[in-house]
Amino acid sequence: MYDMGMAQSVAAEAAGKVSARGVQVFYGTTHALRDVDIDIADRAVTAFIGPSGCGKSTFLRCLNRMNDTIPGCRVLGDIRLDGEDIHDPRVDPVQLRARVGMVFQKPNPFPKSIYDNVAYGPRIHGLARSRADMDVVVEKSLRRAALWNDVRDRLHDAGTGLSGGQQQRLCIARAIATSPEVLLMDEPCSALDPIATAQIEELIHELADQFSVVIVTHSMQQASRVSQHTAFFHLGELVEYGDTETVFTNPVDPRTENYITGRIG
Amino acid sequence: MDRRQHIVTAFDRDLETIEALLARMGGLVEAAVVDAIRALETRDEDLAEAVRRGDKAIDALEEQIDIETARLIALRAPTASDLRYVLATMKIAAALERCGDYAKNLARRSTVLAQMPAIDGASGSIRRMGDAVRLQMKNALDAFIQRDLELAEQVRLGDHDVDQMYNTLFREFLTHMMEDPRNITACMHLHFIAKNIERMGDHITGIAEQVIYLITGNLPDDERPKADHTALAAGDHTQEGAWQSP
Ligand SMILES: Nc1ncnc2c1ncn2[C@@H]1O[C@H](COP(=O)(O)OP(=O)(O)O)[C@@H](O)[C@H]1O
Ligand SMILES: [Mg+2]
Numbered sequence: 001m002y003d004m005g006m007a008q009s010v011a012a013e014a015a016g017k018v019s020a021r022g023v024q025v026f027y028g029t030t031h032a033l034r035d036v037d038i039d040i041a042d043r044a045v046t047a048f049i050g051p052s053g054c055g056k057s058t059f060l061r062c063l064n065r066m067n068d069t070i071p072g073c074r075v076l077g078d079i080r081l082d083g084e085d086i087h088d089p090r091v092d093p094v095q096l097r098a099r100v101g102m103v104f105q106k107p108n109p110f111p112k113s114i115y116d117n118v119a120y121g122p123r124i125h126g127l128a129r130s131r132a133d134m135d136v137v138v139e140k141s142l143r144r145a146a147l148w149n150d151v152r153d154r155l156h157d158a159g160t161g162l163s164g165g166q167q168q169r170l171c172i173a174r175a176i177a178t179s180p181e182v183l184l185m186d187e188p189c190s191a192l193d194p195i196a197t198a199q200i201e202e203l204i205h206e207l208a209d210q211f212s213v214v215i216v217t218h219s220m221q222q223a224s225r226v227s228q229h230t231a232f233f234h235l236g237e238l239v240e241y242g243d244t245e246t247v248f249t250n251p252v253d254p255r256t257e258n259y260i261t262g263r264i265g
Numbered sequence: 266m267d268r269r270q271h272i273v274t275a276f277d278r279d280l281e282t283i284e285a286l287l288a289r290m291g292g293l294v295e296a297a298v299v300d301a302i303r304a305l306e307t308r309d310e311d312l313a314e315a316v317r318r319g320d321k322a323i324d325a326l327e328e329q330i331d332i333e334t335a336r337l338i339a340l341r342a343p344t345a346s347d348l349r350y351v352l353a354t355m356k357i358a359a360a361l362e363r364c365g366d367y368a369k370n371l372a373r374r375s376t377v378l379a380q381m382p383a384i385d386g387a388s389g390s391i392r393r394m395g396d397a398v399r400l401q402m403k404n405a406l407d408a409f410i411q412r413d414l415e416l417a418e419q420v421r422l423g424d425h426d427v428d429q430m431y432n433t434l435f436r437e438f439l440t441h442m443m444e445d446p447r448n449i450t451a452c453m454h455l456h457f458i459a460k461n462i463e464r465m466g467d468h469i470t471g472i473a474e475q476v477i478y479l480i481t482g483n484l485p486d487d488e489r490p491k492a493d494h495t496a497l498a499a500g501d502h503t504q505e506g507a508w509q510s511p
Contacts (some may be wrong), residue, residue, distance in 0.1 A: 094385050161317060248345060249349065257345050258269065260345055262276065264271075264272055
């Protein structure tokens with residue numbers, strides 16, 4: 001049977017939700033990333049692992065042009081979201097960041113109410129026409145972030161009054177409130193205890209039904225638990241990229257093997 | 266394969282502990298096979314008894330390896346070649362434990378056979394088969410210790426010869442039984458012994474395959490040439506399990 005729709009979706013999948021070709025990043029004269037080629041899958045979790053300073057955060061920031069905001073930072077190469085060049089002059093970086101959301105290492109809620117934290121993005125992007133509309137967006141985002149039941153009775157309390165794990169889920173709710181297509185998470189659990197970490201991991205699992213999730217993590221266990229694809233970076237290079245299962249049972253490159261088995265490389 | 270040190274040196278010590286246990290277990294099983302076959306050939310009932318009693322030590326080592334590997338998985342969450350190492354070790358220990366059981370079974374039958382008239386040429390043929398299997402076992406364990414892929418492949422293919430020896434013995438025993446029905450009891454015991462040795466060969470092949478997995482990350486997938494045709498020779502009802510009971 002010939003199915004045009006199928007053929008197209010297969011082609012889209014092959015190219016990835018996000019595809020990067022020949023990405024180089026410089027901070028002044030520091031060459032932080034060298035020639036990165038990668039296709040990131042839609043509706044799946046991709047983990048970036050590697051020693052500190054290898055360029056994971058730098059590459060993550062390329063994907064929503066956050067590096068544009070860093071003085072002296074220069075990004076070369078081609079990055080496409082659904083085949084569209086994100087560096088095209090017609091692309092508004094603020095709009096891009098609504099489509100490619102980001103969650104940081106330290107939970108960083110705004111010093112505002114829980115409600116306003118979540119409503120912030122939809123408000124600046126004009127995604128809700130009325131107060132009632134906004135209530136729906138806020139509730140939906142908090143539910144998706146598995147926080148609704150914890151905060152439904154105190155939506156107007158300060159976001160900063162929540163526990164660490166709740167704050168991080170609030171930041172996730174804030175990031176997904178604009179209905180992004182890609183969610184970037186830079187070590188989202190490194191400030192959390194194991195229970196809060198497990199809750200975030202469970203959440204990542206569920207979010208991957210709707211989004212392409214990219215997570216930077218220093219925990220090999222976390223990478224292997226939550227992701228379907230793993231990319232290993234080393235000294236600014238993408239050394240190995242493949243199925244998480246393969247990378248963790250039978251990596252190809254000795255540098256990957258040494259890193260994930262905790263050997264002196 | 267990379268055998269560089271871990272940053273956490275206790276990890277290396279744990280792996281060394283497991284490797285030492287497995288090496289000791291391999292040594293005991295090899296010795297049990299040699300002694301059991303010698304006990305059969307020389308009708309040495311004391312030696313047979315020693316083999317039977319020695320099996321407890323082998324079982325205990327397997328259990329200890331299980332405990333140590335489970336602990337390592339729980340505490341160190343091994344990945345990549347470390348993970349393959351732990352999995353391979355558990356399976357190799359299980360295969361060795363089975364070989365130990367076969368040696369014990371062989372020793373038990375040799376005690377029974379010692380009370381019966383000898384069958385011409387039988388214990389010599391069994392010894393040759395036993396020697397072949399013991400060499401296979403030694404090579405499989407060496408391949409593991411030295412991470413020697415070529416040797417492991419050689420062991421895997423070498424099982425063919427053991428199967429051939431078993432086929433030959435099977436016919437030999439049939440002939441003896443047909444010539445003189447008074448030989449039947451002894452020949453049945455001898456046949457079970459040969460079958461036990463043939464099964465050891467299969468477990469040793471399994472060990473070699475684990476070594477291949479450990480080194481390459483892949484189990485060999487092409488079907489190994491199998492040369493045990495006795496099931497056809499003796500009719501369909503001779504399921505493997507039926508030949509197994511002591
Ligand atoms: N804002 C910055 N200014 C200058 N150099 C930076 C900046 N951010 C990162 N770098 C450098 O780029 C390299 C990669 O850093 P980063 O992407 O943060 O690595 P990772 O997230 O893998 O730890 C490092 O050498 C780091 O010092
Ligand atoms: Mg970083």
